[in-house]
Amino acid sequence: MNDKIQQFLASQNPETPCLVVDVDRVVDHYASLRQNLPGAEIFYAMKANPAPEIIRALMDEGASFDVASIYEIRQLMALEKGVHERISFGNTIKKEGDIAEAFAHGIRLFAFDSIEELQKLSRAAPGSKVYCRLLMTNAGAQWPTSRKFGCDVEMARDLLIKAQKLGLDPYGVSFHVGSQQTDVRQWDIALGEVHQLFVELEQAGVRLSMLNLGGGMPIRYREDVVDEVESCAAIRHALEHHFGDHNLRIWVEPGRSIVGDAGVIETEVVLISKKSADDERRWVYLDIGKFGGLPETMGECIRYSIETDHDDGFKGPVVIAGPTCDEVDILYDQAGYLLPLDLKIGDRVRILATGAYTATYSSVGFNGFPPLKAYYI
């Protein structure tokens, strides 16, 4: 675990559960991504963690912002005047009133993936730069992003042609290879399809200026993954392969890879028990669960590393669950977790790389438990 967080936990001994995020590390990740993808514009996907401390730090570094809702836009506008030029409204599902409000704030970059959304944009944000999200297959992604967003390539072509007729500026396309994408070849496959679309559009008189590569770069949870240097090299190579000496604006929308491993959740063991005398596994109940900030354990998709003070000793198989009276509040059952045999009730346990998709996902007060407390240091 990160030294700064370790020192904070040791010296402050905060009540559990809590999330501690090292903001310097967030900035470091932003800087290293700039280095690994020179020339790309980085739109931080603020849904991953919209804490003002993180937003402020990334604003100061010159980041742009990919927003999911009008509420995120209001938060950004309240933090800094002039930030509207660095905001892209990336959700393809928007109320027309929210588009109008964004437009009134000066925002001119919008995503869409349907004729219906394009019509809303033409009415509520005339003349704006619009980009079409493509539906990709997302093989290799640990957290799927394959079906809800985007349209197929044929539809995208028709919509981008239509955008021009509707008085909008057909600016580019976006796609998302899937969150936690561990197969670098997916970039090449996707960019091949996208290039074909660019060619067809040019033939139809629509010249796009921007290519939004989305997010999806994986971070290390329980298992090693391809690192950022390698992912970015694959992206650069695929870009060169398909687009050659282009002069497109290249966007990326990282969230998880910027904030994920900058955070640690400190939690306490509430109970360790068995269900019968011959139960082969211990049940370890923590004071945080699915409703307290760990919904990405749904389907045991994201498998966090768990650190205890007894990790040198022998380990045994466990089921790990949260503290609520809800059966679905089981974190890991099938994923083969082992925890130390010496682990005791009352021990503190750290869940690593929990800076993304935790704090704001936690429930308002399910079972009476308050939302996850967070410290940004």
Add this chain to the structure above:
Amino acid sequence: MNDKIQQFLASQNPETPCLVVDVDRVVDHYASLRQNLPGAEIFYAMKANPAPEIIRALMDEGASFDVASIYEIRQLMALEKGVHERISFGNTIKKEGDIAEAFAHGIRLFAFDSIEELQKLSRAAPGSKVYCRLLMTNAGAQWPTSRKFGCDVEMARDLLIKAQKLGLDPYGVSFHVGSQQTDVRQWDIALGEVHQLFVELEQAGVRLSMLNLGGGMPIRYREDVVDEVESCAAIRHALEHHFGDHNLRIWVEPGRSIVGDAGVIETEVVLISKKSADDERRWVYLDIGKFGGLPETMGECIRYSIETDHDDGFKGPVVIAGPTCDEVDILYDQAGYLLPLDLKIGDRVRILATGAYTATYSSVGFNGFPPLKAYYI
């Protein structure tokens, strides 16, 4: 839909999404359960909906309360002095400090399902009435409660004997046939096992006084279910069959069946679109999703009835999804939902029987969206 809620929605036209709960209907359900299970003590499972308006109304009716956390206890204690005599701390996963605080509030009823929890109780709540939760199989339940809570019957017997030795009062046992239990025979199967346990314990010198039947009575969502009259008749019959002319205290812990159908969520259609020209289904995006108060759609478990203003017309197949930029925020894909072909963007849609497990489950601010607003009328 309930007239009172319909009138409220028509006259107030509240911003969507919002939950509207008819508190009179909650009270009616409480009264009808008292009638259908005469003599039983009703502990309202306040996790289902802890709104002060509901708690107040049920307190005035004389209800007792099944609580899941020290936070729920604090809420109750702040509402009415003396309520501690009507509180049962029903979560089997408790921090020892929370047990001590509950004990200091005067609470003397606690659930457990392990030796470890019993030891905490003996230290932090000496002399209290404790009841052991049994692990049941829960065939027939729509929302599972089969694995996380409870221990097997042999372990329960040993633990209740041990409780006496630890200076606690072995008060009874509890079990839960599974939330939304639609197979009334499960009550008979469960009570048969439980009776055998009572007999064995009596032989070992431990005479229990209480039998906690848990919750699990189903409510109507999209499909008809066995009604309360029939469920309660099955329970009374099973009790008589196995326990004959007992003088046990009988507890029930209803949550969903008291508040579920008293609530309606009003939501707006944000987008209706297709992913390709030949897509056979429309995607209907609402302004509420899994993270806004509908987590019980996980795995499409709970299938809510959806009402629109065009229900008389022709319908077609849809995928129904929420408004966030998250792939898992799809409500129904496999469950075969049909919605009117006339449904339009901007239309209001009502999700019925959403009074339980919605408002407090909603996320603090995922994607920036605020928690679900609720009106208790």
